[in-house]
Amino acid sequence: MKILTGNDLKSGAVTWWDGQGWSLHVEDAVDVGEHGGDIAAREAAARRVVSPEIIDGTRDGDSVRPAHIKDRIRALGPTVRLDLSLKRADPAAGNWVI
Amino acid sequence: METQFRFRADEPAGDPAVTVDSFGEQTNASAVRIEPGDDARVLLPFLDRLRLVEVNFPAYTDGRGYSAACILREAGYQGELRAVGDVLVDQLAYMRRCGFDSFAPEHPLNQADAEAAMARYPDVYTPTVDGRAPIWAKRHHSA
Amino acid sequence: MYVYDEYDQQMVDARVADFRDQVRRRLDGSLAEDQFRPLRLMNGLYLQLHAYMLRVAVPYGTLSSAQMRMLGDIADKYDRGYGHFTTRQNIQYNWIKLEEAPDILADLASVGMHAIQTSGNCIRNTTSDQYAGAIADEIVDPRPYAELIRQWSTFHPEFSYLPRKFKMAVIASDTDRAAMRLHDIGIQLVRNAAGELGAAFYVGGGMGRTPMIAPCINAFVPIDQMITYSEACLRVYNRHGRRDNKYKARIKILVHELGKEEYTRQVEAEFAHLLTLNLEPPAAELERIKAQFADPAFVPGLPDTLDLSDPAFALWVKNNTHTHKQAGYVVVTISLKPTGGIPGDASADQIRLMADLAADYSFDELRVTHAQNIVLPHVRKDQLHALWQKLAAAGLGAANLDQIGDIIACPGLDYCSLANARSIPVAQKISERFAAKEEEIGELKLKISGCINACGHHHAGHIGILGVDRKGVENYQLLLGGCEGADTSLAQITGPGFDENGIVDAVERATDVYLANREGGERFLDTYRRLGMAPFKEAIYRKEPA
Numbered sequence: 001m002k003i004l005t006g007n008d009l010k011s012g013a014v015t016w017w018d019g020q021g022w023s024l025h026v027e028d029a030v031d032v033g034e035h036g037g038d039i040a041a042r043e044a045a046a047r048r049v050v051s052p053e054i055i056d057g058t059r060d061g062d063s064v065r066p067a068h069i070k071d072r073i074r075a076l077g078p079t080v081r082l083d084l085s086l087k088r089a090d091p092a093a094g095n096w097v098i
Numbered sequence: 099m100e101t102q103f104r105f106r107a108d109e110p111a112g113d114p115a116v117t118v119d120s121f122g123e124q125t126n127a128s129a130v131r132i133e134p135g136d137d138a139r140v141l142l143p144f145l146d147r148l149r150l151v152e153v154n155f156p157a158y159t160d161g162r163g164y165s166a167a168c169i170l171r172e173a174g175y176q177g178e179l180r181a182v183g184d185v186l187v188d189q190l191a192y193m194r195r196c197g198f199d200s201f202a203p204e205h206p207l208n209q210a211d212a213e214a215a216m217a218r219y220p221d222v223y224t225p226t227v228d229g230r231a232p233i234w235a236k237r238h239h240s241a
Numbered sequence: 242m243y244v245y246d247e248y249d250q251q252m253v254d255a256r257v258a259d260f261r262d263q264v265r266r267r268l269d270g271s272l273a274e275d276q277f278r279p280l281r282l283m284n285g286l287y288l289q290l291h292a293y294m295l296r297v298a299v300p301y302g303t304l305s306s307a308q309m310r311m312l313g314d315i316a317d318k319y320d321r322g323y324g325h326f327t328t329r330q331n332i333q334y335n336w337i338k339l340e341e342a343p344d345i346l347a348d349l350a351s352v353g354m355h356a357i358q359t360s361g362n363c364i365r366n367t368t369s370d371q372y373a374g375a376i377a378d379e380i381v382d383p384r385p386y387a388e389l390i391r392q393w394s395t396f397h398p399e400f401s402y403l404p405r406k407f408k409m410a411v412i413a414s415d416t417d418r419a420a421m422r423l424h425d426i427g428i429q430l431v432r433n434a435a436g437e438l439g440a441a442f443y444v445g446g447g448m449g450r451t452p453m454i455a456p457c458i459n460a461f462v463p464i465d466q467m468i469t470y471s472e473a474c475l476r477v478y479n480r481h482g483r484r485d486n487k488y489k490a491r492i493k494i495l496v497h498e499l500g501k502e503e504y505t506r507q508v509e510a511e512f513a514h515l516l517t518l519n520l521e522p523p524a525a526e527l528e529r530i531k532a533q534f535a536d537p538a539f540v541p542g543l544p545d546t547l548d549l550s551d552p553a554f555a556l557w558v559k560n561n562t563h564t565h566k567q568a569g570y571v572v573v574t575i576s577l578k579p580t581g582g583i584p585g586d587a588s589a590d591q592i593r594l595m596a597d598l599a600a601d602y603s604f605d606e607l608r609v610t611h612a613q614n615i616v617l618p619h620v621r622k623d624q625l626h627a628l629w630q631k632l633a634a635a636g637l638g639a640a641n642l643d644q645i646g647d648i649i650a651c652p653g654l655d656y657c658s659l660a661n662a663r664s665i666p667v668a669q670k671i672s673e674r675f676a677a678k679e680e681e682i683g684e685l686k687l688k689i690s691g692c693i694n695a696c697g698h699h700h701a702g703h704i705g706i707l708g709v710d711r712k713g714v715e716n717y718q719l720l721l722g723g724c725e726g727a728d729t730s731l732a733q734i735t736g737p738g739f740d741e742n743g744i745v746d747a748v749e750r751a752t753d754v755y756l757a758n759r760e761g762g763e764r765f766l767d768t769y770r771r772l773g774m775a776p777f778k779e780a781i782y783r784k785e786p787a
Contacts, residue, residue, distance in 0.1 A: 010268065011338045012292035050274055051288055068713060070654060073663075074290055078655035080583055080665045084321055084336075134484075159279060159362070161402025165480050168399050172518060188263065188280055192398035208271065214262065219255045221248055223392045225520055226399070233248040233392070234522040237529065 001031035003064065004039055005071065006052035014074045015049060016064075022049060025086065026075035027063040065096075072097045099182050099202040103190075103212065106178055106199050111150035131182075138166035145175045153198070155183040164196045171197035171227035187211045191219065197227040242303050242606055243388050243533050245353040252395070253350040256357055260284050261343035268340070283363060283401070285356030286342055290658045293337040296359040297349060301369035301387040301411070302330030302609040304354075306600040309607055311352045313592030319345050324592060326577060326585045328649060328698055329408065330368045330609040331359055335656055363401045364394035364475070367409045370418045371574075371610040374534060375618040377566040381438065383413040383430055385530040386467065389522060393468050400475045404482035405490035407475070408447075420611060420701060420725035422446045422455045425492045426474055431461065438464040444474055444504070445496030448695035452731050453493040458505040466512075469520050473512035477504065536567075537604035537619055543569025547622050554629055556680070557640035562625070571625060573603070573617040574610070575632060576639035576647060580676045581669050584650040585613030594635050602628045611698075612649050612686075614642065644679040645687050645752070646672045649698055653691030653708060654715070660691035662708025662715035663741075670745045675752070682752055684764040688723075701725040703766040704751060705732040706744060717744035721751065721777055722769045735778050750780045 003026075004017035015022035016029040017039060023029070032039060032054065040052035056067035066072050077085030079094045087093040101110065115131040116124055118140060129150035132138055141148065151170060153163040167179055178200055181193050185203040190212055193201070201207075225232045245253070263280050266272040272280075285296040297312065304312075312332055316324045319341055320334040327333055337345065349355055358365055367387045374382040390409060394400070400407070410419045413430040421427035427443040439461040446455030462470045478492045481499075496504045545568045549555035563572040575595060578584050587595070595615055599607045602624055608616035620628060632638045641647045648671060651657065653664030668689055675682065688702030692709075699705030705720035716738040723732030739747050754777050755765045769777065 007288055007292070010340045012288060012336075014291060044274070047268065047270060069715065070290070070658070070660075073654060077291060078335075078665075079663065080655050080669070137480075158276075159402055160484055161362075161400070162480055162484075164399045164402065165476055168476075172514070186276055188276075189402075192396075192401055195398035211262075211266065211271070215259075218259050219396065220251050223252070223395050224397055225518070232522075233252075234526040236248065237246070238523055238525045 001057050001059065001064070002033060002036050003029045003055050003057045003066065004032045004036045004052060005029070005055055005066075005074070006040070006043075006049035009047050009050040016075075017043075026066065029057065029064045069097060099204055100206075101180065101200050101202045102206055104178075104200040105194075108178075110200075111178060113150070115150060115152045132163070132166050134160050134162040136166070138169045139173075141170065142173050145170070145173060145177075148175065148177050150178045150180065151175065152180045152182050152202075155181060155185055158184040158186055158189055164192065167193070167196040167198055168227055187215045190216050195222065195226045195228045195230070242305060242384075243300070243530060249392075250350070250353070253353070253355045253357070256284070256355065256396075257343060257346045257350050260346055264339060264343055279361055279402075281339075281342075282361035283358055284342070284346065285359035286337070286339070287360060288658075289335065290654075290656055292335065293339055293342065294656070295334045295337045295342060295345060295356055296327070297332050297334070297354060297356050298359050298366045299330050299332060299354075299609050300391050301367060301373070301384050302371055302611075303369075303373075303384060304607055304609070305352075306596040306605045306607065308352045308354055309596035309599060310593055311348060311354065313589040313596060315345060315348060316589040316592060318348075323586055323588045325583075325652060326587065326609050326613045326615070328611050328613060328651070328696060329366055330371075330611055331366055332609070333652075335652075357395060360406075361401075362403045362405050362407075364397060364403075364407045364409065367391055367394070367411060368419050368424075368611060369410065370412050370414060371608040371616045372418060372563060372572055372618065373413070373608075374536070375565055375570075375572045376414075376563065378416055379413040380432055381413050381430055382531075382534050383411045385527060385534050386413075386428070386430060386440075386464075387411045388530050389468060389527060390471065393471070393522075397475075400479055403475075403479055404484050405487070405492075407478070407492070409471075415727055417726045417729075420698070420729070422729045423448055423452070423698075423701060423725060424455065426471065427455050428467070430464070433461055440464060440467045440470070442470060442474070444508075445493040445501075447491050447493045448698055448700050449491065450488055450693050450695075451493070452695070452700040453497060454729050454731070455493070456496070456501045458496075458501060458508065465521055465524065466516065468522060469515050470508075470512055472520055473508045473515050476511050476515075477507045481507075537606075539567045539570065539619070540621070541569075543621055544623050545569050547625060551626075553633075553640070554626055557629055557633075557638060558625065560640045560644065561642045565619065567619075569622055571620050571622055573620045573625070573628065574642045575615040575617065575637050576641055577614050577637070578641060578647050578672065579636050579639045580646060581673045582636075583665050584648045584668050587615075591635055591637060594631070595637070598628060598631060612643075612647065614647070641679055643684050643686060645675045645682050645685040645704075646679045648672060648687050648689060649702070650689040651691050651697035653689070653697075657691060657696075659694055660708065661693075661710035662691050662717065664689040664691040664697060664706075664708055667706060667708070667717060667741060667744060670741070671748055674745055674749060678752075682756065682765065684766075685752070686724075686766075687748070698725070699723070700731045701729070702732055703764075703769070704748060706748075707734075709738060711738065715741060717741065719744060719747050719751070719781065721774065722766065724766055733774060735774065735781055737782075747781045750783075751777050754780045
């Protein structure tokens with residue numbers, strides 16, 4: 001699947017296009033198919049996202065798994081500070097990145 | 099491109115600006131346009147003939163035009179020195195300090211933002227061709 | 242240390258107002274991102290992997306306890322309770338919001354700090370020797386000269402849109418503690434035969450994709466022409482540095498492509514012209530600045546001995562302290578590399594503790610080193626044990642300066658959008674693997690970069706590690722024999738790369754070769770230089786029987 005991701009302009013938080021808006025959670029990401037470029041341009045112009053990028057990913061049960069390790073780290077948080085990650089209650093969260 | 103800001107009292111030069119390459123051959127040209135890759139020093143023998151030098155900024159991140167401007171003013175050029183092209187509000191103050199006295203931005207600038215940007219810094223750390231006393235001169239009253 | 246006068250304060254205050262206005266225009270749409278990006282970079286604000294990252298300048302690595310305390314408070318108020326000290330003596334915060342950045346800059350300005358020109362294609366923070374002003378082997382304190390450079394380079398109107406970033410370092414000792422030869426301009430302050438002070442200019446060094454050691458282009462520029470000569474070097478670079486290829490845009494490429502002689506000829510011609518323009522600050526300005534770097538009120542006649550009966554204290558003294566120029570005092574390095582820790586990171590509480598310790602034990606002054614540690618420059622020997630106990634209690638007592646556990650590591654793929662591989666987990670694994678052996682191994686400077694941009698300075702490591710992306714999987718190359726310092730050398734790659742566990746094993750094999758073959762008091766680097774790559778390579782790639 002093609003996923004659209006970026007950062008929130010004001011807060012810098014990593015965001016994922018969920019079909020209607022920007023979510024902090026990668027599992028909400030939808031397949032943007034061929035439309036990623038148009039959505040990205042519109043959202044950036046409206047200042048709802050900065051540095052949007054279309055990346056590859058796969059559905060993984062309830063979740064979405066970005067193809068590249070960098071985007072998995074973006075999705076989770078720094079692997080060396082899981083206490084700051086989006087899944088701080090999950091001690092195995094770091095394994096998902098690799 | 100239209101000149102949006104001009105800090106000179108005299109009349110603007112009427113002649114169109116020719117390229118640096120063709121300037122040497124046209125003994126009656128009084129206006130020239132410098133591109134980033136041109137060497138401003140080739141104009142030094144002709145400064146008293148020049149009424150207008152345009153310095154093109156195709157991309158504002160290409161800072162070669164600042165050195166071109168400084169070089170011309172250091173050599174005594176007193177005609178109009180105009181920054182053209184990708185000129186944004188946030189470059190105006192530095193461009194003024196390098197000797198530019200007119201600006202023809204590709205996209206017109208917000209007047210209030212431009213005026214605020216040019217007036218923002220009360221002092222300067224290093225002397226340039228603009229003649230402003232640097233902070234070290236003010237500290238030691240050698241202005 | 243230097244304290245802002247009203248002029249300096251007005252300039253940083255104006256900069257805060259300037260940036261606040263630029264953020265306003267970004268958020269209301271009058272500035273597009275590609276117009277805003279160079280402006281926010283010139284205020285040290287990156288868009289990074291997880292959020293905005295702010296890089297705060299620590300000029301020549303020196304700061305006061307009040308400034309350090311503010312850095313700790315900023316970590317709590319605006320970030321997630323910690324900061325990262327960098328290989329250019331700065332501090333970085335990783336979780337910054339754009340809308341709060343102007344307020345952070347205002348808080349910094351209130352203690353005479355800023356994030357000006359810590360990124361962007363402009364002149365960056367000028368670094369220096371972390372022991373400046375505290376040790377006997379400098380001919381002068383280099384920091385007043387670094388302060389002159391700081392003021393000259395700040396908001397320089399001609400040099401704010403260079404082909405690429407520009408980094409300078411200033412030292413005043415033959416012992417180069419600032420990796421001076423690996424900078425765009427490195428300056429060593431020297432005396433000529435007549436005893437006059439001058440600046441030796443080394444231009445065109447750097448790391449990154451194409452590491453180069455800077456050649457000396459002028460062995461003696463009279464000190465009252467140092468700024469003018471710097472201006473000449475920058476103007477030639479601004480006019481002729483490559484702008485067609487971001488990876489060939491540093492001055493080292495220009496010097497290399499023109500050749501040292503031609504580059505020097507152009508600089509000298511520009512210098513002759515610029516000398517007619519009165520650009521140099523007057524001697525009175527240098528004297529004004531120097532007066533602020535006078536020695537603190539050292540107490541004479543203090544006891545110069547230490548009770549080393551506590552072995553843990555003795556080890557820390559041996560490894561983490563340096564001889565001070567004043568009897569009865571010592572220079573202390575606080576290691577930010579606890580076993581298994583994140584190199585260079587410190588919590589807000591640790592930062593504030595170090596600020597308090599500086600106030601109590603070190604005349605209010607601290608230094609950040611380019612090895613990502615903190616120095617307390619002037620500590621009384623009769624107070625050293627008390628200081629050490631407080632450091633140890635706060636997890637700041639690691640006795641591993643310049644040993645294999647004292648790893649320099651960039652933030653890597655855990656934090657940095659430029660990275661190809663994570664560097665911190667490798668650092669942690671190495672730190673843990675060697676914790677019991679680091680004293681036996683002795684001096685070994687190990688440096689890890691998560692990508693070819695080399696922010697971890699791996700080219701200058703006795704052991705260097707470079708993280709790469711091998712078909713989407715992290716892979717690590719091993720390099721040996723690099724060195725910063727007067728005998729600067731660039732590390733050489735051993736061969737094919739390794740995965741995260743493999744690289745730790747490879748490092749251990751290399752250190753085993755050293756331990757088996759060292760002679761006399763050789764360090765790892767010395768044994769490597771004596772034996773060459775071959776025995777190391779053979780051991781590293783030897784297939785062990787199953």
